[in-house]
Amino acid sequence: MIKKVCVYCASSSKVNFQYVKTAEKLGEILAENNLELVYGAGSVGLMGVLADSALKKGGRVTGVIPRFMVEMEWQHDGLTELILTETMHERKLEMAKLADAVVALPGGFGTMEELLEIITWKQLGIHSLPIVIVNVNGYYNHLLAQFSQAADELFVRPKHLDMWRVVNDVDNVLEALNNEKIIHEDIRRFAKI
Numbered sequence: 001m002i003k004k005v006c007v008y009c010a011s012s013s014k015v016n017f018q019y020v021k022t023a024e025k026l027g028e029i030l031a032e033n034n035l036e037l038v039y040g041a042g043s044v045g046l047m048g049v050l051a052d053s054a055l056k057k058g059g060r061v062t063g064v065i066p067r068f069m070v071e072m073e074w075q076h077d078g079l080t081e082l083i084l085t086e087t088m089h090e091r092k093l094e095m096a097k098l099a100d101a102v103v104a105l106p107g108g109f110g111t112m113e114e115l116l117e118i119i120t121w122k123q124l125g126i127h128s129l130p131i132v133i134v135n136v137n138g139y140y141n142h143l144l145a146q147f148s149q150a151a152d153e154l155f156v157r158p159k160h161l162d163m164w165r166v167v168n169d170v171d172n173v174l175e176a177l178n179n180e181k182i183i184h185e186d187i188r189r190f191a192k193i
C-alpha cells in the first residue's frame with residue numbers, strides 16, 4: 001500500500017505558470033489522500049510550491065537535503081520533518097528508501113538525473129517502486145522519445161520501457177500509481193548500492 005510518495009521536481013522559480021499549478025495541485029492531491037510527500041526539501045521553485053501546498057492542506061512533508069545545501073539556506077524551514085545527509089548520493093538513496101512510489105514532475109538536470117537513477121535502480125532489481133512521469137504540456141516528450149530510441153536500437157530491453165507510467169495531467173497520478181504493475185515482488189535491496 002502506498003503511504004509515502006517521493007516527488008522529483010524543479011528548483012527553478014522561473015518556469016511557466018502551468019508547471020507551477022501542476023506542482024501545487026500534486027501537493028493538494030497527496031495531502032487530501034493522506035499520502036506523505038518525500039522530496040528534496042527545497043524552499044524555491046516547483047519544490048517549494050509542492051511542499052507549501054501539501055502543508056497548507058494539512059499533509060505530512062518530509063524533506064531530505066544534504067548539509068551543504070542547508071549551509072546555503074536552501075532548505076524549507078516549515079516541513080514536518082527535515083532529514084540531513086552528508087552527500088547528494090545519500091540524499092537520493094534516503095528519499096528512495098523512504099518512498100513507496102515515485103513521481104517526476106517537470107524539472108531540470110537534477111530532476112532528470114533523479115528520474116534516470118530511480119529507473120536504473122529498478123532495471124537492476126534494486127527496488128520495485130511504481131514510477132509515474134507527469135508529462136504535462138508534453139514537457140518530457142523528447143526524453144520519452146529518447147527512451148524509445150534506446151530500446152529500438154537495443155541499448156535497452158523493450159520490456160524495460162514498462163518500468164514507468166506516463167500521465168499528461170496531474171489528476172491521473174494516483175490512478176497511475178495504483179495501477180502500476182510491480183515487475184518484481186516488493187524488493188528493497190538498497191543496502192547493495
Ligand code: AMP
Nearest residue numbers: 010011012040042074107108109110111
Ligand atoms: P533541477 O531539476 O535541476 O532544478 O534540480 C532539482 C534538484 O536539484 C533537487 O532535487 C535538488 O537535488 C537540487 N537543487 C537544486 N537547487 C536546489 C535548491 N535551491 N534547493 C534544494 N534543492 C535544490
